[in-house]
Amino acid sequence: MRAIVYSNLNQRKVWRVIPDLVRARQLLRDLVWKDLRARYRYAVMGFLWAVIEPLMFVLILAFVFSFVFRDRAQMATPEGAARPFVVMMLCGLVFWQYFTASLNAATVSLVDGRNLVKKVHFPREVIPVAACCVPLVNLGIGFLLLLVLHLVFGGGISPALLALPVVFGVQFALTIGLALLLSCGHVIFRDVGNMVAVGLMFGFYASPVFYPLELVRGMRGAPAWLVTLYQANPMAGLLTAYRDILFEGRLPEAALLAWPCLCAAGALLIGVWAFRRSAPTLADHL
Numbered sequence: 046m047r048a049i050v051y052s053n054l055n056q057r058k059v060w061r062v063i064p065d066l067v068r069a070r071q072l073l074r075d076l077v078w079k080d081l082r083a084r085y086r087y088a089v090m091g092f093l094w095a096v097i098e099p100l101m102f103v104l105i106l107a108f109v110f111s112f113v114f115r116d117r118a119q120m121a122t123p124e125g126a127a128r129p130f131v132v133m134m135l136c137g138l139v140f141w142q143y144f145t146a147s148l149n150a151a152t153v154s155l156v157d158g159r160n161l162v163k164k165v166h167f168p169r170e171v172i173p174v175a176a177c178c179v180p181l182v183n184l185g186i187g188f189l190l191l192l193v194l195h196l197v198f199g200g201g202i203s204p205a206l207l208a209l210p211v212v213f214g215v216q217f218a219l220t221i222g223l224a225l226l227l228s229c230g231h232v233i234f235r236d237v238g239n240m241v242a243v244g245l246m247f248g249f250y251a252s253p254v255f256y257p258l259e260l261v262r263g264m265r266g267a268p269a270w271l272v273t274l275y276q277a278n279p280m281a282g283l284l285t286a287y288r289d290i291l292f293e294g295r296l297p298e299a300a301l302l303a304w305p306c307l308c309a310a311g312a313l314l315i316g317v318w319a320f321r322r323s324a325p326t327l328a329d330h331l
Contacts, residue, residue: 059321065168072167076175081182098183100190102138132194136291137254137284139187140213143180144220144280145245151176151224152231152241155327163328170320173228177220195291203294212286215302215309219279222312225320232330233323252278258285279305 066073151173155162158172196202231237253261261267261275275281282305286297 059318062168062170062317062321066170066174069168069171073171073175073178076171077178080175080179132191132198132200133257133288133292134255135187135191135194136288137252139184139191140216140284140287141249141252141254141280142187143184144216145249146180146183147177147220148223148227148241148245150179152227152238155228155232156235169324169327170225170317173224173320174221176228177217177224191291200292201294203290205290205294205296208296209287209290212283212290212297212302215305216280216283218313219283219305219309222309222314222316225316226312229320229323229327232327248278248280251275252280253284257288277304279308 154172154176155169162169162172192202227237227241231241258276258281261272261281264272282297282301286302286305289295289297289301
């Protein structure tokens with residue numbers, strides 16, 4: 046691996062974060078590959094587990110919501126919707142699980158990699174960014190399974206699918222920003238890891254993962270401020286945008302993505318600034 050020329054004097058310079066990450070790209074690839082190998086190296090079927098796990102999850106979902114909770118699944122599906130409930134739910138789960146896996150891993154990544162942080166001079170952002178890149182493998186496999194199920198149940202592919210990388214780019218920026226902020230926060234306050242776990246558990250139910258956003262907007266008797274507060278969650282707009290692209294075959298509304306884009310930009314800026322400000326003292330806290 047080629048040596049990285051890096052000085053700790055540059056750690057506080059926010060504007061250097063992109064050039065530093067570009068120069069450390071080989072280290073980033075090595076960390077991602079190391080994590081993937083550690084996860085599957087001693088498994089008999091190796092990387093096949095990356096396919097088997099989401100496939101078994103899909104089969105369980107199909108059984109539960111096609112037979113056990115069939116009536117409730119029909120109630121959660123908007124009237125006139127052509128897609129099966131299990132496919133709609135899987136669409137939300139695939140992208141939510143990436144968000145959850147990335148934040149959980151990135152939050153504790155600096156603490157888990159304390160030996161590397163203490164002994165080697167390199168842009169510390171590489172560690173939480175690598176933690177957010179590893180779950181991309183499961184996301185890609187899960188999305189392929191989602192597409193297969195979508196086609197099996199009679200769905201089609203529209204040109205709007207080309208907009209999906211743009212929507213995911215917004216989610217990825219949001220995830221990286223939060224990962225940088227939470228990872229350095231966890232180094233200083235170890236309660237952050239527990240707070241993230243609780244927050245993500247709450248966010249699972251406060252996001253349209255296994256139900257559509259239309260049900261929340263159409264709740265009878267619900268105060269307007271509660272619906273507005275619900276939609277302040279950027280993942281609500283992003284998950285709905287994915288379903289619009291895949292199932293409705295249309296581009297998401299600009300108003301639907303405006304708030305997630307603003308949140309992603311804010312999280313990225315705050316995350317980079319907070320991380321760079323605390324980077325010089327991370328090793329002391331570890």
